Amino acid sequence: MIKVKRFLIGLMRALILIGVGYTILSPIIGMIVSSIASTEDIYNPMMFLLPKHPTMEKYALVIERMDYYKTILKDLIYVATLTAIQVLVCSMVGYGFARFQFPFKKLLFGCVVLMITIPMHTIMLPIYVTFKSFDPFGIVTAIKGSPGIMGTVVPMYLMTILGCGVRSGLYIYIFNQFFRGLPKEIEEAALVDGAGTWYTYFRIMLVNAKPAVITVAVFSLVWQFNDTFYSKLFLVSEDVVISKKVSSLASVLANQDKILNVTIQQQYTNAGILLVILPVLVLYLILQKRFIEGVERSGIVG
Amino acid sequence: MKEKRKLTLTQKRGLKGYLFILPWFIGFAIFYVRSLIMTVEFSFAKLTVSPGAGGYSLEGKGLENYLYAFRAHGSFKQTLTSSVGNMLIDVPLILFFSLFMALLLNQKFRGRGIVRAIFFLPVILNSDALKAAISLSEAMMNGGIATQAAEVSGAASSVLAFDLDYLINMFVNFGLPVKVLSYVTAAVGRINDIISASGVQIIIFIAALQSIPSSMYEVARIEGATAYETFWKVTLPLVMPHVITNMVYTIVDHFSRSDVVELAYSTAFTEFNYGLSAVFSIISTVVTLLILALLVRAIQKNTFYYN
CATH class of the missing domain: 1.20.5 (Single alpha-helices involved in coiled-coils or other helix-helix interfaces)
Structure with missing residues (x-):
């Protein structure tokens, strides 16, 4: 029975x-x-x-038309550097919130939560306008000849360095939860042994936060790679962001190769999409086990 | 005699704390606080971007943009209500589905690793650019690949396509209330969206389930509780705080993909009506945050915190 x-x-x-x-x-x-x-x-x-x-002839043409190898390499470098910055900045901020006592801490952490809940779309206009005429102390004009850094990757890097990149609020939250869960004795031991605050953070805490680092790194890599909102907003060039190239692939094929049949076009688009998600997919399959363990162990749960 | 001021150790550490959060704080002030103020400013004005080298000018218009949005604009009100309505339908579905899936995936069975890997794929593949294309090929899959070509070339649709109407008619004939039925069929029709929106939530719920101490289950078993009772009396109350986390995430995520955001975007960047777009953004954000606050409050009241 x-x-x-x-x-x-x-x-x-x-x-x-x-x-x-x-x-x-x-x-x-x-x-x-x-x-x-x-x-x-x-x-x-x-x-x-x-x-x-x-x-496989569809793939051959798509690779040629998208300039696949060059673009994907550029895109991966772009995404990887941004991810490294995200991990560094967000872990620092998360650590600051988790381990230090200072006035207005609760209020400031409330701001982090607010950052998660306010959608980017609410503030896209001011950000667009700001970067369009971006010229602090005339630096941009001196280099480029005219103010504004639209159409370059600079805005994205700037925002990420200042902890406001793609879903940074969430990463700060994850790191904060994780650091709070680590035993305080580790740091005390480090302090007694004569390690300074920064040494403790870089050489001891960050190393111990491996699950959280992996979680955030994978999330950040994937979301940054898939992001179209920011790249559309900042008019980042197609040569850097490959997902933008896919959306224009059909029209490129129609213009250059006179492929006008919608069904056939769709076949090429599918090949293009598969080529684009391939690196992420491979990365995910490699990191998958550690990633899921990392999510379970890091304090994403709150 | 002047006393030499010296910082205490706590103050010193506090300063270091500020140093750690400094980059974020600057960013938050520049990109969020300032931008929010500017958005409100824009909504009361007509914004003209001067051509060429950036810069813009504002021309005060008072409440005109708001009045226009509610009285004259063709689709704003409908889009807003349908977006909110969709959200209210989808959010409970996503939460139930992800909790259910987390319960299943948390059990031990053969091939669990592979199944989990598959289930988190939507998190990886969640991209707007790819979505349109993916949905097209989804349609092809639903009706067999051949259907797509057949439909394009004008032939009859394939027998492989799954006919939802047939099922609906059958249940209507059974005498089920139409309202319930339409909710269920809407849910079934959306299954793709719901699954693809549940990836992160499933992860969070699995983590939550694993944080429940196993002694709880032991006690329940000794007391003679059935699996059903255990779920309602042990699992659900302990998972409840994470339901809130998940709900917040789901609502924000859902909102950022809703039609109303799309409308705000197109109003700004294809019609260049920045003031109106700011109005759309503000109103929809306020509505969403209100709903969020109300729901969180309602759930929080009935939540038991273990710690």
Whole structure:
């Protein structure tokens, strides 16, 4: 009796998980199939999931048109440097909130929470206007000849350095929770041994915060890579942000290669999307286990 | 005689604390406080961006933008209400779904690692640019890949497509109340959105479930509680604080992708009506924050804090 019951529960669970898993994977499967199907296959109503004449020619053209290797390299460098800054700045701020007592601490931490809840969209206009005429002490004019740093990557770096990058509030929160969970004795021991505050932070706390660092790094990498809001707002060049290139891929193909058929265009777009998500996917598969453990151990839970 | 002022050790540490949060504080002041003030300013004015080298001028218009948004604008009110409505429908669904999934994924079974990896994929693939394209290929998947081509070339739709209307009719004939039914069918129709919006929430709930001390479950078992009772009496109350965290995250996330934000964006950057866009942003943000505050309060009242 109990055996039957257990089997049935297991079956239910398997069914639900497979169903939901399929829903998650289906777009990816669909894109893979459509991107390797030949024109013949796409118009064959009997074709489902397994193309008869698989071909990689779509990828070849897309790689050429997107200037894939160069762009993705640039994008990855851009994202990786931003992630490094995010981890450094947010962990510092989180540590400051977790381990030091100073006046107005509660109020200031309330501001961090506010930062998480206020959507970027509310303040996009002032930020746009600010960077459009950005010229502190005439530095920008001296270098570029005219004020404003739109269309470059500088605004994104500036905001990230000042702890206001893509979802920085959340990262500060995660680090704060994690540092608060670490035993105070570690720092006391360091202090007794003669380590200064900064030494303690860099050489002891940051090393101990590995799960939180991995969590934030993965989140930051992925969200920065996927971000289109900021790159649209700051008019960052297509050559740096590859996800922007995908959205214009269809029109590029229509113009340059005279591919006007919507179905075929979609095949190329799918190939493009797959190429774009490939690095993130590989990274995720490598870091996946540590990432999930990290989330569970770091104090994202609050 | 002048006494030499010396900082105490606590004050010194406090200063160092300020030093640690300094970068964020500057950023917050420049990018958030200043911007919020500017947004409010914009909403009461007509903003003209001077061509060429940046700069802008403001021309006071009083409440005109607000009046225009509510009285004259063609789609603002509808967009706002439908965005809020969608949010109120989606948020409980996302919370229930992610809690349910977290419960399933927290159990021990073979292949759990792979399943978890799959379930967090939506977090990774959550990109606006990719979304439109993904939804297209989703449609293809739902109706078989061939359907897409067949539809484009004008042929009959595929038999592989899943017919939701058939199911709805069947249940209506059973005599189920239409209101309940429409909520359920809306939920089913949105299953893709809900799943793809639940990634982070599932992670948070799994972490929450693992933080429940196992002694609680032991006591429940010894007292003879069934699994059902254990869930309602032990698991849910202890997970409740994280429900709040998740709710806040879900609402903010949902809002930042809603149509009303899209409207504000297009008003600013395709119609160049910055003042009106500021009005849209302010009103929708205030509405969202109000809903957030009310919901958090309501839940917090019934929440038991373990620590």
